[in-house]
Amino acid sequence: GDGDDGEQTLTVLAAASLTETFTELAATFEDEHPGVEVELVFGSSTTLAEQAADGAPGRVLATADEVSMGVADDAGVLATAPEPFVGNTLTVVTPPDNPAGITSLDDLDAPGVDYVVCASTAPCGAAAEELLDSAGIEAPPASEEVDVKAVLARVVQGEADAGLVYRTDAVAAGDDVAEVAIPDADDVTTTYVVAPLSGAAGASADLAAEFVALVRSEEARAVFTRAGFGEVASP
Amino acid sequence: MTGPRLGRAPAVLLVPAVVGVALLVVPLVTLVVATPWRTLPEHLGSQVVREALVITALSSLLTVVACVLLGTPLAWLLARVDFRGRRVVRALVLVPLVLPPVVAGVALVTALGRSGLIGQHLPFTLPYTTSGVVVAHTFVSLPFYVLAVEGALRTHGASYDVVAATLGADRWTAFRRVTLPLALPGVLAGSALAWARSLGEFGATITFAGNYPGTTQTMPSLIYVALNSDPTVARTLSLILLALSVGVLVLLRERWAVGR
Amino acid sequence: MTGPRLGRAPAVLLVPAVVGVALLVVPLVTLVVATPWRTLPEHLGSQVVREALVITALSSLLTVVACVLLGTPLAWLLARVDFRGRRVVRALVLVPLVLPPVVAGVALVTALGRSGLIGQHLPFTLPYTTSGVVVAHTFVSLPFYVLAVEGALRTHGASYDVVAATLGADRWTAFRRVTLPLALPGVLAGSALAWARSLGEFGATITFAGNYPGTTQTMPSLIYVALNSDPTVARTLSLILLALSVGVLVLLRERWAVGR
Amino acid sequence: MRVEVDLRGRVCADVSAAAGEVLVVIGPNGAGKSTLLRAIAGLEPGRVRVGDDDWTDREVPRRRVGYVFQDQSLFPHLSALDNVAFGPRARGRSRREADAAARGWLERFGIPDLAGRKPRELSGGQAQRVAIARALATDPDVLLLDEPFTGLDVSAQMALRNELGEHLRDFAGVTLLVTHDAIDAATLADRVLVLDEGRVAQVGHPAEVAAEPRTPHVARLVGLNLVPGGDELIAFPPDAVTVSLTEPEGSSRLRWRGPVATLAPHGDAVRLLVHAAPDLLADLTPAAAAELGLVPGREVWLSAKATAVSRYGARG
Amino acid sequence: MRVEVDLRGRVCADVSAAAGEVLVVIGPNGAGKSTLLRAIAGLEPGRVRVGDDDWTDREVPRRRVGYVFQDQSLFPHLSALDNVAFGPRARGRSRREADAAARGWLERFGIPDLAGRKPRELSGGQAQRVAIARALATDPDVLLLDEPFTGLDVSAQMALRNELGEHLRDFAGVTLLVTHDAIDAATLADRVLVLDEGRVAQVGHPAEVAAEPRTPHVARLVGLNLVPGGDELIAFPPDAVTVSLTEPEGSSRLRWRGPVATLAPHGDAVRLLVHAAPDLLADLTPAAAAELGLVPGREVWLSAKATAVSRYGARG
């Protein structure tokens, strides 16, 4: 909770895919606000949004999609309207030695290629479906993973010949994977949104607003870009 | 038969028992109440759900079979045979219990995956197949089974094994005709545990075997995936799983009770 | 004491037992081999990990206590008291086993959440507190405990309870001095099951109690978060959890073995 | 005390006993003796009144019985001392008191040094003594002793029979003691209850029952031959039987024919079991047996001396 | 057969028996009788040779024993028939053969109609018969019978003793039979083995042991008084004892003094137990007992008729 002894805690609920970037931003925020500690609570966007709607302790909510944020919005727990801050696009990754010799999206259709994607119910899965459809890929994936991290893990472990992941994940994986660029990927993006939560009074309401501002600042943009995030898609 | 009247169940036992039941049952009831049942037939009719139900039923059944076949001898070994390193084996057998399921899946991948230490030498691949689902479920359920059966075997002690031996029964005969029948309640309890654990398992399954409708997608995987988009659907699906399993349990228990 | 020599363990039992052990142990070994241990001290030193360890230890311990206190009477009720609806209660008690943990968490939220059916009337809030973690763990672990102990109670039968009754022992006295001591192996097995289940639980916890570092973030939740940024860290953390739990199990088992 | 039990195929009996009375229950295996005791303890259904109290619906722990089970049923996880102290403690005495009482009983039965042993570390006879001690230590209203002296060596049997006799003299409640040994009936019984195929065949003072047995089992127990003769029964001792190889003279109806089943020493005599209708015992001197050339299988004639025979009604 | 057992505090004995021999083992409770049998079966450590085979390191199932356990130990989940058929089946006979053999044994022991019952549905004596049948049905090399006749009614005891005697006549292996009953020794034993505090106190033919008992237990069992007299032992029957209220005349050293412990009918006589040093038995006529005014506690003098006394060395 919020300390009375000069120490203040700002609790931020954030989508799990923001783990590294938000950890970095939180440190920056603490440096700029002496006496303030940022507590980061990561989880799946849906869970976090539902918990926020249920009145879970927290001052800021950041989700990986707009639908989840809608759950919190509908529950009336947002202090202000949600605002988009970054976007993310898909890319194809393969194990570093690329055993199946994937060079383009079309290669996924080749016989004997095990590729994995996110389940269509997850934001990344919906995007993947759209992309595969537009590329006319007929071969079904070997598995529909629950989230993009699972897709990445398959590829890193050599269990799949290729996977469709977010660029951020490809960047985070570094040398563990090889990236195969997809020309049309930018057409399909997801949008991350952030909003301060209501119930915050006085000082901490200000802090929440300041944190949201930090997330949307140029300073943060550098952090996000380094992590592989892209621009918010223009509507 | 009602048996001798040993006295009223005392409050000091009844009260915690009722609290325990309440803790377990109330959330279920509220879940049932809070779920829209109208959409149920529609879900039951969908092919994805039907496939997931079949895979769940099949793999949980095979898991119980695997647990009984592998776990019963293992429990017997731990309860009855004095060998060096028994303690360590017993502790190791329990470890998969402690692993978060996803990590259990990761462990399976490192061992039995396509490029796993053992898996790369296997003539067949387990990931992305229904067999892989069974392996993952067995990995997760086996410790539960072994522990329950070992407890039952220890409760009874070895005295009837000794009697069987004096009658010329070697260990296998004694096991088959004396040890196992006497430990039957424990075997049934263990099977129920393993079966239930397998029904609800998804972390290890999805990580090791994957999640493709018709081959590896079980009900819990489907439910988890659904949670990401529409929690209401996920709840409804959970209730289907729940209703079916309660049905099976009640039916089975009826059988056991008669057998006893 | 070595006891009478009842014969060699037969291959028909040894082979499946060894296969069972291999299935459980090999993935662990490969996991250990594939994990970088160098970074372990660094992780152990970090405050987040230390907090998560404390919460995990505390909540799993409290879960075992809750299971013993609530589950033992419940198992006794199911094994020893003939009451109407016993079969239904027994089936209901098992249901949480079947629920995917995340759905179990959802069920807990609908019942005990801040705006849950029961939760909104409670004078305290459970979600997002360490107590909430214990409630979630107990919900998930209690069925395992009850089933194991009920199996042990049934294995022994009620004959000594009857003897105790003829000596003037009411049910509570008979339970305390006869039933429970005779079922001790089952109680220990059940406690180990509950403890282990609690150590690895994360789906219900994160859904019901959240993932707040220092209050509700357990090791498995931390591992989940780590999986999203650095899978290697997640493995290392898993191994810490694993090593500690194996240590505790070996120590405890040593105690039990001596006590027997 | 009054017990009415009706369990098809096991026992169907209506038994009464006065306060302070020792009722020795005899009868062949499977006659229903244990079942009768179990009913009194509340382990089988049955109507039971003790003094002014109706026990029929009383729960087992609230029936103040002291029960020696036929199979001992010692608690395997408790020491001998704790087994004996269990009853007193369950009935509300302090641990210290209960232990002291238990120790006293173990001493009385000659096994104070086995107090710390678990049942599996006791010999059969030692365990039996613990079982008796456990039953007596509860300070019961009704004592139910199911073959309490089995497995005891002769000295222990004699000693415990004395101890028990002494205890029973001061005991205000009812005692039912099941036995297959005529000595128990002779030394301990106020009355003897004979069960046969689940029914009460005879009740009476020990001397009465011994003199005029109504069932073959009791006759065998007290060492008499018993022959049904219409409405009456005819009893005579084995040494009142004359054995011959040819049909005895005279018109007596007291003669039978059959093959010798066994010969065995019996005191100074040789005791013959002859498969006549019914089986009969005959004692004769070793010299006579040798002279007649008796071996198993040989057909012989038996006749009873009319003077040694007692006749009485088949229904008391 | 030869058995050497050395288990501190339980039994330390070296016992031999010839093929076909029936060794009846007697001794007080806790003497180590059951432990000796358990060692032969391989349930306790000990060196065992049977014929030309060394059984010492042989596993339990490969020792061909037939064991009647003191506590029956019937399998609770199997019917009487399946209990008896268990041994034959475990030793390789077909289900049909084993069942037929088991049914034969149950018939022989008079309980064919109980074949389908579970042990908990049998009376004590019925269960005991099943236990004996189970041991005999295995066609063993060594028979170990631990108090096989306990819990049986008199007729069943007699019948089973006969059945067993007949069976043992044709039995080529060694039989050890533990008992507390002198009749078993007299009717079944080729030799009697007396155990006392874990050691072999005496071995001999039944008549020998009965005539010259070496332990108080055996003396009591055969109904003799036994008095240690330096290097020798003095034995005499209770009816050779004269009871008086004043010190008897003469210089005989065969006289003792002590309080009467108990009086009990014994056949036609009254049997007195007197707490002298050691305890002594005396038989006298009821008339004499009345005349002397004997009641428990009364101090009396006892003297033995020198002619009825036998003296023999304390070590065989």
Ligand SMILES: Nc1ncnc2c1ncn2[C@@H]1O[C@H](COP(=O)(O)OP(=O)(O)OP(=O)(O)O)[C@@H](O)[C@H]1O
């Ligand atoms: N649970 C049961 N179900 C059915 N029949 C039973 C059960 N228990 C005992 N019986 C039968 O009831 C009859 C009476 O048994 P009970 O144990 O009372 O005999 P008993 O007189 O004590 O014999 P024993 O001298 O052999 O101990 C027996 O024929 C026995 O087989």
Ligand SMILES: Nc1ncnc2c1ncn2[C@@H]1O[C@H](COP(=O)(O)OP(=O)(O)OP(=O)(O)O)[C@@H](O)[C@H]1O
């Ligand atoms: N497991 C054990 N541990 C220690 N002592 C034991 C154990 N089992 C038996 N004893 C002791 O060993 C001695 C011999 O026991 P055993 O059972 O052989 O006696 P027994 O001659 O068969 O007596 P009974 O006639 O009473 O059956 C007894 O004093 C007994 O207390």
Ligand code: MOO
């Ligand atoms: O938990 Mo996410 O960041 O919605 O995949």
Ligand SMILES: [Mg+2]
């Ligand atoms: Mg009986």
Ligand SMILES: [Mg+2]
């Ligand atoms: Mg014995």
